[in-house]
Amino acid sequence: xxxxxxxxxxxxxxxxxxxxxxxxxxxxxxxxxxxxxxxxxxxxxxxxxxxxxxxxxxxxxxxxxxxxxxxxxxxxxxxxxxxxxxxxxxxxxxxxxxxxxxxxxxxxxxxxxxxxxxxxxxxxxxxxxxxxxxxxxxxxxxxxxxxxxxxxxxxxxxxxxxxxxxxxxxxxxxxxxxxxxxxxxxxxxxxxxxxxxxxxxxxxxxxxxxxxxxxxxxxxxxxxxxxxxxxxxxxxxxxxxxxxxxxxxxxxxxxxxxxxxxxxxxxxxxxxxxxxxxxxxxxxxxxxxxxxxxxxxxxxxxxxxxxxxxxxxxxxxxxxxxxxxxxxxxxxxxxxxxxxxxxxxxxxxxxxxxxxxxxxxxxxxxxxxxxxxxxxxxxxxxxxxxxxxxxxxxxxxxxxxxxxxxxxxxxxxxxxxxxxxxxxxxxxxxxxxxxxxxxxxxxxxxxxxxxxxxxxxxxxxxxxxxxxxxxxxxxxxxxx
Amino acid sequence: xxxxxxxxxxxxxxxxxxxxxxxxxxxxxxxxxxxxxxxxxxxxxxxxxxxxxxxxxxxxxxxxxxxxxxxxxxxxxxxxxxxxxxxxxxxxxxxxxxxxxxxx
Numbered sequence: 001x002x003x004x005x006x007x008x009x010x011x012x013x014x015x016x017x018x019x020x021x022x023x024x025x026x027x028x029x030x031x032x033x034x035x036x037x038x039x040x041x042x043x044x045x046x047x048x049x050x051x052x053x054x055x056x057x058x059x060x061x062x063x064x065x066x067x068x069x070x071x072x073x074x075x076x077x078x079x080x081x082x083x084x085x086x087x088x089x090x091x092x093x094x095x096x097x098x099x100x101x102x103x104x105x106x107x108x109x110x111x112x113x114x115x116x117x118x119x120x121x122x123x124x125x126x127x128x129x130x131x132x133x134x135x136x137x138x139x140x141x142x143x144x145x146x147x148x149x150x151x152x153x154x155x156x157x158x159x160x161x162x163x164x165x166x167x168x169x170x171x172x173x174x175x176x177x178x179x180x181x182x183x184x185x186x187x188x189x190x191x192x193x194x195x196x197x198x199x200x201x202x203x204x205x206x207x208x209x210x211x212x213x214x215x216x217x218x219x220x221x222x223x224x225x226x227x228x229x230x231x232x233x234x235x236x237x238x239x240x241x242x243x244x245x246x247x248x249x250x251x252x253x254x255x256x257x258x259x260x261x262x263x264x265x266x267x268x269x270x271x272x273x274x275x276x277x278x279x280x281x282x283x284x285x286x287x288x289x290x291x292x293x294x295x296x297x298x299x300x301x302x303x304x305x306x307x308x309x310x311x312x313x314x315x316x317x318x319x320x321x322x323x324x325x326x327x328x329x330x331x332x333x334x335x336x337x338x339x340x341x342x343x344x345x346x347x348x349x350x351x352x353x354x355x356x357x358x359x360x361x362x363x364x365x366x367x368x369x370x371x372x373x374x375x376x377x378x379x380x381x382x383x384x385x386x387x388x389x390x391x392x393x394x395x396x397x398x399x400x401x402x403x404x405x406x407x408x409x410x411x412x413x414x415x416x417x418x419x420x421x422x423x424x425x426x427x428x429x430x431x432x433x434x435x436x437x438x439x440x441x442x443x444x445x446x447x448x449x450x451x452x453x454x455x456x457x458x459x460x461x462x463x464x465x466x467x468x469x470x471x472x473x474x475x476x477x478x479x480x
Numbered sequence: 481x482x483x484x485x486x487x488x489x490x491x492x493x494x495x496x497x498x499x500x501x502x503x504x505x506x507x508x509x510x511x512x513x514x515x516x517x518x519x520x521x522x523x524x525x526x527x528x529x530x531x532x533x534x535x536x537x538x539x540x541x542x543x544x545x546x547x548x549x550x551x552x553x554x555x556x557x558x559x560x561x562x563x564x565x566x567x568x569x570x571x572x573x574x575x576x577x578x579x580x581x582x583x584x
Contacts, residue, residue, distance in 0.1 A: 004545065004546055023528070025540075025550050025551055025553075026502065026503060026540070026550070026552060026553030027503065027520065027524055028548070028550055029548065029550030029551065029552060030502065030504045030507075030520060030547075030552070031520055032546070032547050032548050033504050033546060033547050034504050034507070034520070036546055053519055053520050053521065056519040056521035056522070057519075057521040059521065060521040060522075060524075060525050
């Protein structure tokens with residue numbers, strides 16, 4: 001037995017508001033029946049067909065309101081509705097112009113928005129941890145150049161210096177894991193780590209628990225699995241906790257005992273990579289401290305100063321000008337690609353400017369072809385405000401369509417581009433690539449440029465006074 | 481009262497459909513027989529106008545599940561509607577007569 005497909009919710013709700021009361025029941029029923037018939041061949045087409053039908057009903061209802069208001073009293077609302085309806089008709093008369101403009105603006109803005117979204121996600125989005133600001137590490141280039149003083153955080157840790165400024169300092173070793181548990185063996189990415197990683201990142205498992213410091217010390221074979229592994233390999237079965245699976249590290253081949261699954265990580269657990277599927281305890285003293293969490297209230301500069309003093313006190317041979325340098329984990333992650341991304345963002349903004357120039361040309365050309373229409377309108381008594389209002393309404397429709405197309409293009413392109421970008425720049429997107437969607441800043445930019453390209457250019461170009469006409473001083477024309 | 485082109489088409493489709501003329505079937509017939517893919521808004525606007533002119537009358541049917549429990553509104557051409565359609569078609573025929581093979 002098949003259930004009746006549901007039409008798109010927003011459109012259906014809109015229909016209930018705009019359809020004439022007398023007709024609503026039969027009209028909604030007819031639309032639903034036709035929708036169900038179309039749904040059988042293509043769901044997506046049926047949904048868009050339904051939305052289109054409701055849009056046409058909205059226009060028809062607007063025309064009805066316009067007529068009624070016009071008869072009784074002509075107010076601001078009437079004019080607005082009249083303008084929108086006649087704008088729609090004007091665009092229908094020249095569909096090619098509308099299509100070219102919408103495609104040009106939508107595609108170029110969408111592409112730019114996709115690139116800016118990616119750049120923004122890298123450069124400005126904080127790492128997805130509660131205390132992201134307090135996570136600190138050595139700069140990548142630091143230490144390597146130093147022969148004597150600590151070359152890495154692990155050395156500071158061993159000397160007991162790190163504990164002065166840090167409350168947590170997890171050690172991490174990224175490795176491949178081969179899972180053999182009866183089903184086809186697979187190799188996934190995973191981490192060997194200490195118990196304090198979870199506290200440092202503020203990660204709580206959705207099922208089970210994380211491992212304890214004692215388990216790490218005693219080398220208990222326990223492991224956490226990622227949310228996606230849990231869903232894909234174990235079909236989200238809660239009894240996975242307690243199950244035994246044989247894990248073998250690709251690099252650390254020394255451990256092959258069956259591991260007991262003790263927990264499932266939250267969805268989108270991200271530690272510099274979204275594909276982390278296994279987290280297992282690290283053998284004591286074998287991994288490197290990757291970063292540390294500053295003690296509450298300790299600034300990054302005071303911490304660097306304190307560490308410098310401690311190191312200098314311990315090693316009398318240290319060059320007096322030498323200083324410990326620290327940077328936020330976030331900066332460490334994106335610093336090498338900051339310049340590249342900034343340059344690409346600038347280039348993309350230039351692309352937006354070029355698109356704007358093209359749109360301006362298009363609008364100017366169209367205005368030339370409509371001088372007669374405008375002259376007729378003003379000869380029939382349309383004042384400056386009326387003609388401008390009409391142009392604004394027309395261009396607002398164009399703006400909405402371009403904006404919509406741009407957002408669709410941006411979302412699709414972002415999803416398609418991120419994996420390639422991650423590979424190219426050698427850094428994963430903070431928070432994982434599935435989280436890259438156009439943010440507020442990007443959407444605001446797209447909206448602003450859509451409006452400038454349509455309303456501002458369109459009205460400026462279209463509202464010139466035809467030569468010799470005094471009736472229509474919307475904008476003063478230059479002498480010919 | 482004169483008939484517009486859409487009004488003619490809708491009246492003819494309704495006549496064809498006899499007792500089964502409602503929004504979906506009328507739109508479907510116009511699409512299949514006349515090659516006109518009209519939006520439901522257009523079909524209803526025309527139906528409404530024809531009803532106001534007295535060329536159509538309507539009754540509500542029974543609710544069905546596939547329509548979300550909503551009833552159909554069946555349309556029937558009135559005597560006045562048939563007369564208007566005849567007059568309108570006669571005018572068309574009178575005007576096309578004598579134009580030769582282009583308009584048989």
